Amino acid sequence: MAARGILLASLLFFSCLAVTCYGIVLFSSLPSTLVVTASAKQGQVLKAGEDKIAVTWGLNQSLPAGVDSAYKTINLKLCYAPISQVDRAWRKTVDNLAKDKTCQFLIVSRPYDGSNKAVQSYEGTVERDVPTATYFVRAYAYNSDNVEVAYGQTTDSHKTTDLFQVQAISGRHVSLDIASACFSAFSVVSLIGFFVVEKRRAKQSQRK
Numbered sequence: 177m178a179a180r181g182i183l184l185a186s187l188l189f190f191s192c193l194a195v196t197c198y199g200i201v202l203f204s205s206l207p208s209t210l211v212v213t214a215s216a217k218q219g220q221v222l223k224a225g226e227d228k229i230a231v232t233w234g235l236n237q238s239l240p241a242g243v244d245s246a247y248k249t250i251n252l253k254l255c256y257a258p259i260s261q262v263d264r265a266w267r268k269t270v271d272n273l274a275k276d277k278t279c280q281f282l283i284v285s286r287p288y289d290g291s292n293k294a295v296q297s298y299e300g301t302v303e304r305d306v307p308t309a310t311y312f313v314r315a316y317a318y319n320s321d322n323v324e325v326a327y328g329q330t331t332d333s334h335k336t337t338d339l340f341q342v343q344a345i346s347g348r349h350v351s352l353d354i355a356s357a358c359f360s361a362f363s364v365v366s367l368i369g370f371f372v373v374e375k376r377r378a379k380q381s382q383r384k
């Protein structure tokens with residue numbers, strides 16, 4: 177009886193272990209086989225909900241044939257650059273992809289086109305819900321089980337090159353508000369200045 181219990185418990189334990197092991201994909205274990213480029217250049221500012229971004233991706237042609245045999249789907253994502261992750265745990269990079277918060281914004285999901293290996297492309301507007309931050313684009317390749325098997329990104333491995341910015345809609349309103357506040361303050365000040373100058377002139381002409 178006790179032996180059966182132990183057997184059952186260990187069976188359960190190992191099957192759970194197998195499931196979690198299968199489920200965990202580490203980013204550091206993925207090969208970088210995709211070459212990804214974005215239209216947004218280093219330092220460019222894109223307005224969320226307005227500006228377009230074009231992305232191209234393809235298999236690195238210098239890799240041996242068949243390296244992409246398991247690729248079924250490509251997801252293009254907007255990912256936070258390190259500078260926009262500082263002090264923000266909710267954007268943190270974690271090697272376990274299930275917990276990684278680097279790439280939170282899906283640009284598009286496309287079936288992997290193995291017949292057109294050279295270059296595939298997509299152009300779309302930056303989604304309205306993308307917050308103000310510095311980004312790069314990463315492409316993940318998924319197999320038929322929807323598990324990540326490879327990637328490619330527009331920046332280097334240290335995520336320092338070819339970073340661009342997205343300006344959120346709310347952020348733009350804030351800066352517009354600040355600009356209009358500055359203008360009204362300026363007009364009040366100049367109006368007061370105008371009256372002061374006028375009064376002085378009036379006094380001077382009275383004295384004469």
Ligand SMILES: *[C@@H]1O[C@H](CO)[C@@H](O)[C@H](O)[C@H]1NC(C)=O
Pocket residue numbers: 211236237238239
């Ligand atoms: C393509 O792969 C080769 C060999 O692994 C590598 O040396 C090269 O840097 C890669 N090219 C790009 C653009 O990633």
